[in-house]
Amino acid sequence: MNNRLKLKYTYIILLALIMGCKSQDKSMESEMPTEVVSEEATLTVQQILSNNPAVKVGPLLKRTVKETIKCTGRIDLPPMELISIHSKTEGFINYLQFIEGDYVRKGALLFIISNPELIEKQRRLLETKAELSIAEKEVKRKKALIAEEATTQKSYEQAVGQMDLLTATYMGLKKELEIIGIDIVSLEKEMNYQSQIRIYAPDNGSIHHINVNKGQRIDPSKELMSIANDDHMHLELDILPKDAGYIAHGQVVQFTLPNSNKIYYAEVEKINPMIDEITGTLRVHCHIRKDTGNMIKTGLFTNAEVAVGTREVFGLPMDAVIKEGEDYFIYVKQGDQFQKQMLTNPDIVNGFVAIDSMDVEVVTAGAYYIE
Numbered sequence: 001m002n003n004r005l006k007l008k009y010t011y012i013i014l015l016a017l018i019m020g021c022k023s024q025d026k027s028m029e030s031e032m033p034t035e036v037v038s039e040e041a042t043l044t045v046q047q048i049l050s051n052n053p054a055v056k057v058g059p060l061l062k063r064t065v066k067e068t069i070k071c072t073g074r075i076d077l078p079p080m081e082l083i084s085i086h087s088k089t090e091g092f093i094n095y096l097q098f099i100e101g102d103y104v105r106k107g108a109l110l111f112i113i114s115n116p117e118l119i120e121k122q123r124r125l126l127e128t129k130a131e132l133s134i135a136e137k138e139v140k141r142k143k144a145l146i147a148e149e150a151t152t153q154k155s156y157e158q159a160v161g162q163m164d165l166l167t168a169t170y171m172g173l174k175k176e177l178e179i180i181g182i183d184i185v186s187l188e189k190e191m192n193y194q195s196q197i198r199i200y201a202p203d204n205g206s207i208h209h210i211n212v213n214k215g216q217r218i219d220p221s222k223e224l225m226s227i228a229n230d231d232h233m234h235l236e237l238d239i240l241p242k243d244a245g246y247i248a249h250g251q252v253v254q255f256t257l258p259n260s261n262k263i264y265y266a267e268v269e270k271i272n273p274m275i276d277e278i279t280g281t282l283r284v285h286c287h288i289r290k291d292t293g294n295m296i297k298t299g300l301f302t303n304a305e306v307a308v309g310t311r312e313v314f315g316l317p318m319d320a321v322i323k324e325g326e327d328y329f330i331y332v333k334q335g336d337q338f339q340k341q342m343l344t345n346p347d348i349v350n351g352f353v354a355i356d357s358m359d360v361e362v363v364t365a366g367a368y369y370i371e
Contacts, residue, residue, distance in 0.1 A: 042337060044336045044337065045057070045333060045336050045337065045338060046336065048338065048369075048370060052366060052369040052370075054365065054366035054369055055363060055365065055366035055367075055369050055370065056320075056363065056364045056365035056366060057333060057361050057362070057363055057364065058361060058362070058364045059359075059360075059361060059362070060314040060315060060316065060355060060357060060358060060362060060364075061314065061315060061316060061317070061364060062312060062313070062314055063312070063313060063315065063352055064310050064311070064312050065310065065311060065312075065313055065349040065350060065352060065354070066307050066309075066310055066349065066350065067246075067307070067308050067309045067310060067311050068305040068306060068307050068308065068349075069239065069243045069246055069247070069305065069306045069308055070303070070304070070305055071237050071238060071239050071240070071243070071304050071305075071306065072237070072238055072301065072302065072303060072304065073235050073236055073237040073238060073255060073286075073301070073302045073303075073304050074235075074236050074299070074300070074301050074302065075233055075234075075235060075236075075288075075296055075297065075298055075299060075300045075301075075302065076233070076234060076235075076236045076298060076299075077228055077229070077230075077232065077233055077234070077298050078232060078234065081205075081228065081229040081231075081232045082208070082226060082227075082228050082229075083202055083203060083205065083226065083227045083228075083229070084223050084225075084226050085110060085111075085199060085202075085223070085224045085225040085226065085227065086220055086221075086222065086223060086224060087111070087113050087197070087199060087218055087219075087220055087222070087224060088179055088180045088181060088197070088220060089113065089115050089118065089180045089181075089197060089220065090115060090117075090217070090218065090219040090220065091113040091114050091115030091118075091197075091217070091218065092113065092114045092115070092215060092216070092217050092218075093111055093112075093113060093114075093212055093213070093214050093215060093216050093218060093224075094112045094113065094114045094196065094214070094215075095109070095111055095112035095214070096110075096111060096210075096212070096213070096214045098110065098207055098210070098225075099207070099210065100207050100208065100209060100210055101206060101207060102206070102207045103204075103205070103206050103207075104201045104204070104205065104206075104207060104227065105201065105204050106201055106202065106203050106204050107200050107201060108200065108201040109198055109199075109200055110199045110200060110201055110224075110225060111198070111199040111224060111225075112196050112197070112198055112199075113196065113197050113198075113199065113218070114195060114196045115195065115196075115197070116195050118177075118180070118182065118194065118195055118197070119193050119195055121173060121176070121177060122177065122182065122187055122193050122194070123193075124173055125170065125173040125174060125177060125184075125187070126187070126188070126191065128166055128169050128170045128173060129170055129188065131166050132163065132166040132167060132170050135159070135162050135163040135166050136163055138159045138162070138163070139156075139159045139160055139163050141159075142155060142156040142159045142160075143156060180197055181197035181198060181199070182194050182197065199224070201227060202227075203227065203229055204229060204231070205227040205228050205229040205230065206227065206228050206230055207225060207226075207227055207228075208225075208226040208227060208228040208298075209223075209225065209226045210224070210225050211223055211224060211225065212224050212225075228298055230298065233288055233296060233298060234266075234269070234285060234286060234287055234288060235253065235255060235266045235285075235286040235287075235288055235302065235304070236283060236284070236285060236286070237253070237283070237284040237286060237304055237306070238276075238279060238281035238282070238283065238284075239281055239282040239283075239284055239306075240280075240281060240282075241275055241280065241281070241282065244275070244282045246306075246308040246309070247268060247271055247282070247284055247306065247308065248268065248271075248308070249268055249269070249270075249271070250267060250268060251267065251268045251306050251307055251308060252265060252266075252267060252306075252307045253265065253266040253267065253268060253286050253304055253305070253306050253307075254266075254304065254305050254307075255302040255303065255304035255305070256302060256303050256304075257296065257300055257302060258300060258301065258302075264288065264289070264296065265288075265289045266286040266287055266288045266289060267286060267287050267289070268284055268285075268286050268306065269285050269286055269287045270284070270285035271284050271285070272284070272285075284306075313347075313349070313352070313354040314354070314355055314356070314357045314358075315347075315352055315353045315354040315355040316330060316352070316353050316355065316362065316364060317351065317352055317353070317364075317365070318348075318351050318352075318353065319365055319366065319367065319368075320353075320362070320363055320364050320365050320366070320367050321343075321346075321353050321367060322340070322367050322368065327342055327343075328342070328343045328346045328353065329341060329342050329343065330343060330355070330362055330363065330367070331362060331363040331367055331370055332358075332360050332361075332362050333360065333361040333362065333363075338363065338370055343355060
């Protein structure tokens, strides 16, 4: 094989190798991912309105909304409706049948207190009564003797003094035993000595606390029980000083209880004229409406709103506003495009978002279709 032929074959082999490498490079190039850069087309206002009939455009809406004051409060009872039960004498508890939560009616027997020392006071009362009877007779006798000048004035006055002393002692003992709960009529007529006294419910109500047990020794300073008349529960609101000037008698209050979305109603009844120095709030007393059911309990904390009037505002309904986390956005028409705009400090009143008046067109419905 001559040199010319060798060069020819060498050229063909090199050419094949080069073409093979180029083919491999193209194959590898076709397998490598290519970065696609796409720009989302922005739809015009007309295109959005044509594609989504639910989207409406126009000026801000004008509404008359209720002006309310938000505050906190507590279900409470007036002091005269929370009754503390005490014994008028020391002794031992012999009878106790109720538990906390029981409803009792006025006159129901709550306690029987046993105290043998009561016998001594009753004996003294009867003895004093007997001595008083003798003293009264002696005064009458001395008075008759004075008329006959058979005794001295001093002797008569001493008899009167003794009668007055016994009268005071008798009346004091009698009143003391009556207050304790001793039946004086039965004692004086039948000498029916009583070593026990009975304590009755002074009014209707639910038993709030029981602080003693059967067999316990008690004295008059010990609170035995407290009864709450739930018929007179009320709502006590704490109003911030900046809102105090808006509160007036008769305003409607709506409030909710913990872990419940049910709305209850009350009315402003009394307004404390003084700001509390400790809490820095104004205390407002509200009467709860009768048709609230039995879910309201004394001591519960509440969130409340007081309706203090009405006002006209500009704004949008909630379906025209986009909520992202804690922020609210609206769409403003600018030329042939919608621009998303965040609201600062939006005022939401009964599903209506109040916005400072703007002389622009905005999306008034179907804002979520633009997202």
